[in-house]
Amino acid sequence: MAFRIGQGYDVHRLCEGRRLVLCGAEIPFEMGLLGHSDADAAVHALMDAILGALALGDIGKLFPDSDPQYKDSDSMKLLERVIALMSERGFSLGNLDITIVVERPKLSPYIGLMRENLASAFGCDISRVSVKATTEEGLGLAGKGIAAHASVIIES
Secondary structure (H helix, E strand, C coil), rough: CCCEEEEEEEEEEEECCCEECCCCEEEECCCCCCCCCCCCCHHHHHHHHHHHCCCCCCCHHCCCCCHHHCCCCCHHHHHHHHHHHHHCCCCCEEEEEEECCCEEEEEHHHHHHHHHHHHHHHHHHHHHHEEEEEEECCCCCCCEEEEEEEEEEEEE
């Protein structure tokens, strides 16, 4: 068995008038993330991690924000396309680990749904999917935006 490791990072600014979507879960909050698509920073980081493990670049290369067809795209649908690329190359998910950096809202009530959404997208057992949240104790960008780090192991 061969395996590859990938890492991804994404950040989006919080703004009014947008939905807050993370790992495909809509989180009730007075602000959402600004971006060309639905700005799901966690899924964007995950896609970058997978594409990195496959040595295929990043989501900006695959889904450029200059292309109007991706305006307001559902990031979970884009993730399906990245998973298909992974499968076409003979790989499947070993495991994934995402850390979402956010001051507020509190994400703990939504972590289970986020994990379920991702496990469903990959068609894998939820035990292969880790999602967690942390703050920066008011020291970093969290509060103005939301960031996410993702790591994956893919296997052939």
